[in-house]
Amino acid sequence: MKLETQWIVGFVDGEGCFHVGISRHEDMRLGVQVLPEFTVVQHERDVNILYALKRHFGCGVVRRNNGDRMAWRVRDRQQLLERIVPFFMKHSLKTKKKVDFLKFRKVLLLMEKGEHLTPEGLEKIQAIAASMNRYRASGD
Amino acid sequence: MKLETQWIVGFVDGEGCFHVGISRHEDMRLGVQVLPEFTVVQHERDVNILYALKRHFGCGVVRRNNGDRMAWRVRDRQQLLERIVPFFMKHSLKTKKKVDFLKFRKVLLLMEKGEHLTPEGLEKIQAIAASMNRYRASGD
Numbered sequence: 001m002k003l004e005t006q007w008i009v010g011f012v013d014g015e016g017c018f019h020v021g022i023s024r025h026e027d028m029r030l031g032v033q034v035l036p037e038f039t040v041v042q043h044e045r046d047v048n049i050l051y052a053l054k055r056h057f058g059c060g061v062v063r064r065n066n067g068d069r070m071a072w073r074v075r076d077r078q079q080l081l082e083r084i085v086p087f088f089m090k091h092s093l094k095t096k097k098k099v100d101f102l103k104f105r106k107v108l109l110l111m112e113k114g115e116h117l118t119p120e121g122l123e124k125i126q127a128i129a130a131s132m133n134r135y136r137a138s139g140d
Numbered sequence: 141m142k143l144e145t146q147w148i149v150g151f152v153d154g155e156g157c158f159h160v161g162i163s164r165h166e167d168m169r170l171g172v173q174v175l176p177e178f179t180v181v182q183h184e185r186d187v188n189i190l191y192a193l194k195r196h197f198g199c200g201v202v203r204r205n206n207g208d209r210m211a212w213r214v215r216d217r218q219q220l221l222e223r224i225v226p227f228f229m230k231h232s233l234k235t236k237k238k239v240d241f242l243k244f245r246k247v248l249l250l251m252e253k254g255e256h257l258t259p260e261g262l263e264k265i266q267a268i269a270a271s272m273n274r275y276r277a278s279g280d
Binding site for chain 2: 001003004005006007008009010011012013014015042043045046049094095096
């Protein structure tokens with residue numbers, strides 16, 4: 001299946017999620033792990049779409065999300081920076097999801113500078129992460 | 141806001157819903173009303189997208205759906221047949237939502253022939269309607 005550029009933008013405007021997870025992790029220097037991830041979730045009947053996205057971007061994994069839901073998920077920071085971010089910088093999202101994308105990018109760039117390894121940088125990243133995806137609770 | 145054709149297809153693959161409502165209605169000849177509708181629901185923060193879709197297709201209304209959700213909804217049968225159906229016949233959906241779209245179209249064409257006004261036709265339409273949107277219950 002060939003995916004047109006604007007089809008991908010429209011589909012991600014609907015179904016994509018840019019998320020920055022922050023979790024306790026004793027092995028990490030500051031006891032906290034920052035985990036940016038980009039996901040698209042679909043009912044398993046449309047898993048072929050997720051594989052087509054994976055092929056198109058050449059990164060990520062397709063896994064069961066929960067129940068009858070599958071997810072295409074990109075967590076590798078270099079692949080996020082080199083494949084996902086440039087695509088959506090060039091082909092702008094139209095919904096307010098663009099705001100989350102820009103925050104997501106900002107976190108990745110801070111991490112590139114190693115700021116997640118300093119208390120000040122980590123605080124900055126936690127504040128950005130807390131301000132993202134605030135409209136999902138009500139039913140997205 | 142200008143909406144590219146393929147962006148619309150991708151967005152509707154994610155967020156659109158082709159639905160055939162069947163409700164009791166004493167005024168109708170067979171006591172039942174068939175109500176095909178096409179909707180796109182978004183959080184109110186993205187209501188401008190719904191207005192852009194309404195402008196693009198030149199039909200439908202934008203209304204509150206429930207809570208903080210807004211919907212662009214097309215119910216007029218002629219506008220569905222003349223504006224919505226031809227668009228998605230020309231620009232094919234990529235997800236299995238296409239199956240629902242084709243059933244939706246079939247119902248509209250049956251209604252054009254007045255079949256919803258005969259007991260046999262109505263039964264046919266009810267069977268099609270019952271087979272649609274079967275993957276929504278689990279979280280779409």
